Amino acid sequence: MSPFKFSLETSNSRWDGPGGTAREVNTSNFPISKSIAGVSMRLQPGGLRELHWHGIAAEWAYIIDGHVMTTVVSPDGTVEKNEFGPGDTWFFPRGYGHALQGLGPGECHFLLGFDNGDFSEFGTFSITDWISKTPRRIVERNMQLPESVVAGLPKGEAYIVQGKVPNFGEPFRSPNLEPSQLTHKYRLGAVAPRRFAGGEERIVSSKEFPIQSTLSSARMDLEPGSLREMHWHPNSDEWQYYTKGRSRVGIFGAHGRVETAEFGPGDVCFIPQGFGHWIEQLGSAATQLVILFNNPHYEEISLSQWLASNPAALLAQNFGVTEEVIDKLPKAALGIIK
Ligand SMILES: [Fe+2]
Ligand SMILES: [Fe+2]
Incomplete structure (x- = not known):
């Protein structure tokens, strides 16, 4: 890649x-x-x-x-x-x-x-x-x-x-x-955030900011030790710029292609449309990044939401484990995990 x-x-x-x-x-x-x-x-x-x-x-x-x-x-x-x-x-x-x-x-x-x-x-x-x-x-x-x-x-x-x-x-x-x-x-920084256990995210699409007709924007604040869960965006690329702190990002494309890299202030990360990705916060100082998506409508599918949206027996067969194991999986999107 x-x-x-x-x-x-x-x-x-x-x-x-x-x-x-x-x-x-x-x-x-x-x-x-x-x-x-x-x-x-x-x-x-x-x-x-x-x-x-x-x-x-x-x-x-x-x-x-x-x-x-x-x-x-x-x-x-x-x-x-x-x-x-x-x-x-x-x-x-x-x-x-x-x-x-x-x-x-x-x-x-x-x-x-x-x-x-x-x-x-x-x-x-x-x-x-x-x-x-x-x-x-x-x-x-x-x-x-x-x-x-x-x-x-x-x-x-x-x-x-x-x-x-x-x-x-x-x-x-x-x-x-x-x-x-x-x-x-x-005023992106003044938007009421989506609060999660490990941090918060403010997302501004054309719904909130009508003239922003070709992009959506976001700011993510990750507390020390947090993990932005595995997810992807069906309708857009993701362009990130780090303003504070450090993180490791992993991306996944079909055919087993994976890459990881570490990011700090001033670094830009690009995740192509549809590629799976996660962000692992690093270090003792909180991490902040600003994000652009090349679509005025924001869409995401998270791993935990997907896992919650299937029958237990189906997942047990998919992973080759018992339904007791499947029962431990999250039943809703986690967003930013503590
Ligand atoms: Fe200009
Ligand atoms: Fe993302």
């Missing part, structure tokens, strides 16, 4: 500048990850990820640390401006124009996820790239600026620039704008 682990924080596919940094993972450096690409981005206070859009992917984000502001425009002309803090997520459908700026205090670190494994953060449609490659007479007429001003605009893609810390209350330039009908912000 193709490797299913990638260390994103040490990726050499990276961009570094005074206003921020970005590291990416996609099919060019992690071939198994065909459906989802990711970026770990850091913006300094005032660091501005310039106006841009993405031609081939929608963008999801999860804030790990710090605060950031976004602006986004929809094709129907509606707009939204939001502030994000730790645990918050956003979703910008493919092609929507957006910009990000660090609000401070301190650096803002966030994870970006894209619903296309071939997506590259370094191939986005940036406003300065376009303006600088367009004939000046066109830019002068379109931006309604004199030639002398256009001549002084950036000569290439700015990507991230170090600006001033924004005043979040500053209004949009036009007073005649309508807010988006659907919000682009969802």
Whole structure:
């Protein structure tokens, strides 16, 4: 099997500048990850990820640390401006124009996820790239600026620039704008969790966050010594990013193919659709991971639920054991085992 682990924080596919940094993972450096690409981005206070859009992917984000502001425009002309803090997520459908700026205090670190494994953060449609490659007479007429001003605009893609810390209350330039009908912000960290004996999980599908129309997202918190039970997802791949602690993950594909690997902060794990898997928490510090599924509807089948959903005699024959042994098996999904 193709490797299913990638260390994103040490990726050499990276961009570094005074206003921020970005590291990416996609099919060019992690071939198994065909459906989802990711970026770990850091913006300094005032660091501005310039106006841009993405031609081939929608963008999801999860804030790990710090605060950031976004602006986004929809094709129907509606707009939204939001502030994000730790645990918050956003979703910008493919092609929507957006910009990000660090609000401070301190650096803002966030994870970006894209619903296309071939997506590259370094191939986005940036406003300065376009303006600088367009004939000046066109830019002068379109931006309604004199030639002398256009001549002084950036000569290439700015990507991230170090600006001033924004005043979040500053209004949009036009007073005649309508807010988006659907919000682009969802506070994943504030969702009531599914509680299990060994930890908890928050899952956000398009049911809770309608604009997140191509992905589901989740955050899992595993207490020391816990085990996320064996399960699979009938309808989606699973892309994980570890924010805290350590874990061992095992995956299973048909024909007896199994792989295990250990994961810690900054590591990405990819589990193809339908592959069985489990997560064994390691170490004395709790483990936290953020997850994307490439389907807006969340589905799973767990081993314990499956075992509970069969007659005892059938299972006794399947495993070659007595029904007394089968009687000890769990009778409901365990989720995260203590
Ligand atoms: Fe973007
Ligand atoms: Fe899973």
